[in-house]
Amino acid sequence: MTKGNPQEYVKQLKEEVNDIELSDHELDDDKHTELLSSIGVNVDVDKKHKNKQVRTEASRDVSVFSLLGASGDGTQKKVNLNQLLKGVKESANVNVLKKQLSRVNRPQRHLEAPLPKPVAERLQRKVEYQKTSEKLAKWDPVVQSHRKADHISFPLTQPPLYIKTVDKQLSRIGKKLTPLEEEIYALLRGNKCVERPDHDLTLQEEEILASVSLEEAQERRAELQKHRALMSYHESKSKRQKKIKSKKYHRMLRKRKMKEDATKEDDDEAEDAVKRAERMRAEERASLRHRTGSKWARSRAIMAKHDKDSKELLNEQLQKHRELVTKPLPDSVESDDGVDTNVNANGEDNLYSSENFEIASSNPWLRTNVENKNGKQIVENGGDPVGNKETASDNNEEHKMDSECENESNLDEPKQKLRKWLSSEDTDLDVSKHALDISSSDAMVKFKEAYDKLQHEISSEKKTAPDRAENVFQDLKEETIEEDKEMQDGLNEQCNNAEYDVTVRSQPLQILSRSSGESKSMKVDTDATKSFSSATKVSEQEAEFVAEEDLEMGSEARQQMTIEQAFADDDVVAEFAKSKREIVEEGKPKVVSLALPGWGEWGGVGINPSKRKRRRFRVKPVPMKPRLDQKLGHVIINEKRDVHIAKHQVNDIPFPYTNKEQFERTVAQPIGSTWNTQSAFNSFVKPKVDTVMGSIIPPMNSDEALGELKKASKWKEDRKKLKRKHEHKNKLEKLKMFL
Amino acid sequence: MKVKVLSRNPDDYVRETKRDIHRVFRNYDPALHPFEAPREYTRALNAVKLDRVFAKPFIASLDGHRDGVCCMCKSKQKLNSLFSGSCDGELRQWNLTNRHCIRAVQAHTGFVRGLSCSHDGRVVVSVGDDKTIKYWTTDALSEDRDKPINTIVAKSLYTGVDHHWSEATFATCGQTVDIWNDERSEPVRSYRWGTDSVNSVRFNPVEANLCISTISDRSIVLYDIRAAVPLNKVVLKMKSNVVAWNPMEAFVFTAANEDHNLYTFDMRNLNFAMNVHTDHADAVLDVDYAPTGKEFVSGSYDRYLLSGSDETNVRIWKARASEKLGTLTPREQTAARYNLKLREKFAYHPQIKRISRHRHVPKSIYNTLKEKRTMKEAQRKKTQNLRTHSKPGAVPHVAERAKHIVSNTDANEANE
Secondary structure (H helix, E strand, C coil): CCCCCCCCCCCCCCCCCCCCCCHHHHHHHHHHHHHHHHHEEEEEEHHHHHHHHHCCCCCCCCCCCCCCCCCCCCEEECHHHHHHCCCCCCHHHHHHHHHHHHHHHHCCCCCCCCHHHHHHHHHHHHHHHHHHHHHHHHHHHHHHHHHCCCEEEEEECCCCCCCCHHHHHCCCCCCCCCCCHHHHHHHHHCCCCCCCCCCCCCCHHHHHHHCCCCHHHHHHHHHHHHHHHHHHHHHHHHHHHHCCHHHHHHHHHHHHHHHHHHHHHCCHHHHHHHHHHHHHHHHHHCCCCCCCCCCHHHHHHHHCCHHHHHHHHHHHHHHHHHHCCCCCCCCCHCCCCCHHHHHCCCCCCHHEEEEHHHHHHHHHHHHHHHHHHHHHHHHHHCCCCHHHHHHHHHHHHHHHHHHHHHHHHHHHHHHHHHHHHHHHCCCCCCHHHHHCCCCHHHHHHHHHHHHHHHHHHHHHHHHHHHHHHHHHHHHHHHHHHHHHCCCCHHHHHHHHHHHHHHHHHHHHHHCCCCHHHHHHHHHHHHHHHCCCCCHHHHHHHHHHHHHHHHHHHHHHHHHHHHHHHHHCCCHHHHHHHHHHHHHHHHHHHCCCEEECCCCCCCEEECCCCCCCHHHHHHEECCCCCCCCCCCCCCCCHHHCEEEEEEECCCCCCCCCCCCHHHHHHHHHHHHCCCCCCCCHHHCCCCCCECCCCCCCCCCCCHHHHHHHHHHHHHHHHHHHHHHHHHHHHHHHHHHHHHC | CCCCCCCCHHHHHCCCCCCCCCCCCCCHHHHCCCCCHHHHHHHHHHHHHHHHHCCCCEEEECCCCCCCCCEEEECCCCCCCEEEEEECCCEEEEECCCCCEEEEEEECCCCCCEEEECCCCCCCEECCCCCCEEEECCCCCCCCHHHCCCCECCCCCCCCCCCCCCCEEEECCCCCCEEEEEECCCEEEEEEECCCCEEEEEEECCCCCCEEEEEECCEEEEEEEECCCCCCCEEEEECCCEEEEECCCHHHHHEEEECCCCEEEEECCCCCCCCEEECCCCEEEEEEECCCCCEEEECCCCCCCCCCCCCEEEEEECCCCCCCCCCHHHHHHHHHHHHHHHHHHHHCHHHHHHHHHHCCCCCHHHHHHHHHHHHHHHHHHHHHHHHHHHCCCCCCCHHHHHEEEEEEHHHHHHHC
């Protein structure tokens, strides 16, 4: 700011001391005064004019709407008219003015002018409408439930059905009873069997309930039942046993029974007897005292020609020898094992046969058993020309395994025994204990540990078995592919054959080592990759090429290449071509083989029709018309669409359904009684709205409809009551049954 | 030698008497009953065809009136009682069971404009062109059956009457909507909103104090007879002839409109209709709900349904044209239900849809409907074109349900 006229400037400052800041307008004024002074005009004169216009107020906060007086403490107070009047000088008019003012100050007596009629009505309408709308909301739940209901039956409230009881009948007012009625009533009056309205049970029923507790009756009944069941089991068992024709079995049974009886009589005595018998047997076997070797016997043998008695005596002695020598009681476990191994000539049981053999070599009584078994196995192998090769290989592997097992058996013999026991699942723990002839308690503890461990192992082994089976199945499949590549139908049959083989040889599969299986499958994989289409080969080559180049190129170029690689798959054209190729392939007619196994040759499981036959019955496809889109590279024309069927098909998904599957499922689900049970059918065809013929359907009644909720709660209560009653009745029924 | 044979208990498969039907054993193995969907589809097709074949809706005609029938009313307490009033002022009572006219009374000079039966079924009220309201007994055998119980001479012409559903109160309409009590000769209350005459009035069967009327100025007005003023009003593009309340849903009513459509409203939201029922070829003259509230019947100049009448007789129609009358054997009933369900299930399949929609209608109606369809399509196309060639948002999408509503008082008041 220029200081052209400092005095003036000071004056101006004084004038505007109340203003906090200078406005632009005022700045303009300054400039203006400067300009005037520079011209030579007396600014003071103008300033005076200006001064007149300026109004200063005692208070800073002046409002247009109210007068506020400043009180001493700075707070503001409303100014009254009377206060203002104090300043007015006494004059003739003052009194009049005061009167007028006092009238103004008095409260208003008259009412406000009413609203114009249309406005008032509008307001009224609005209020009424709102009220009604709110009231109507109470119908919402009822209406919604009715709209959603699958089935409604009208009229909504049907008269309640109840049975007339005697008491109710009698309470008819002013009705005289007929003699018959009186008689009936007299009969029923004091009767214990009459239903009482306020009780769930009749008097008689209550008495019964009080007399016997249900638990007792139940116990008694259970005991009886058990007894009866045992009886029937025993009966059926003996019947079954009686039917078995095997003499051996009956002999064994008899002996077992004898033993049981003996054990029943006295354990110690029986033990002694057994020991004694064993000892006697051993002595006999060692000395062969009762055989023909002795001097007496020899002499008797010579005499036998002439003397009948001596012959009898000799026979007697031989008989005695036989008695003494025969094993007194057949060991059940050993016999079981023998049977098992005989049945399963190969497989896991063979695993342990070598170990068995070792035992057998030391025990002459088991030797024959083992020999028999081996012989049988050989016969079986000879009789199976198809699986010969495989079984041979299996046998090789078995031998390998056997050797391993032998090693194992050396390390931990009881373990082996246990394994043997566990593999035959139906044996009992007691039996196994018996077989292991455990002598010390220490051994017992070890046994338990080993038992747990082994069971775990075996369960895991069983789990892995299917995997192995799969591997081998694949191998076999691949083999067949290589063998018979030229014929498609043949392939399928081979596959089936292979599958069959696998199922037959499920036991040897367990023996196959895992590693060998894996290696084979690997081989198969490589084969498969070789037989891929040429296109993929090319792509692979490219990939390799890229990989080689990658090393040479810089990072930028490499990045570009990676992008290219990343989007290499999004070849839309190629994809389309591929899908089209697939569709075309699918539509092509296939070779059909009508060869049936068993016609003119041997049939049965695992036997395929001969090659000649397969060729003979192969039906060559009739060449189709060329496809419409054959020459159009970018188009797939659907030739399957049937115009006649399309006429019946739905084009768009109808309203309530959101997707195709949903709709199709609904349509596919039959509702007819041909496919559904009668009850289901009835529920399916139940109409949505049901009316009772000849009845007036009254409009919804607020008491009834809105009381539905209440009724529902009452209904719940009733149901509870009914349930309780039902329980009581049930209890009574049970009790009656038990008694 | 023991020979094993199959042995069966004859009781399982032999009929007890000759009249019994043979027991059929069923195996529900799905493998034995293949092609479920196609077989059911064929059955549905047959069902829908049979439905059309047996569509014979006409039951009977009640002859007797010498002039066109103007109005009708059912008794609220008797199923077989019907009253009809004709243009020559005759009132007839019918027994629907044997289709006889029980009595005929010359009730008014000029038209009988409205008839209404009281909630207890004892009194019928008629209004006529002679500006009188007359009470009649419903007992056709009483001595004073030819004379009205009571006659009220009114100041203006009445066009309709309807009874309260639970009280001895009724409403008439004409210049105003008047609420009457049976015991008084003056209206208890009268409502007037606007200057135009009121065409019809109907009480709400559920919320019995609500009633609704249609007015010549294209509006539908709601009343509560306990309030001093009407509640609300909705103005449609064209005049509504009659309104019917849904007897099961307290707040729902359907209006029969001159623009060939029917509009169903929720009375709490009058900004748009709940539903628009189209397909009439001319103005809809009357509408009434079935007592189940699930369906309604509408009458128009183009088609007469249920008990419509334009000539001198009243006709009775079946609600379901192909339904068999009389008692049905259980097998018939099951078959009918199954057929109905099949029709519902396959309703969306084009062939079934086509057959079930097919009607032989008079040529004029057929042509009118066709014309209407063409017009509608043209209109739709035009709007679409307009929309595509103008600024986005300039031609808004208006729902069909809101399109026909000109104004609702709430909106008006907001503007004022």
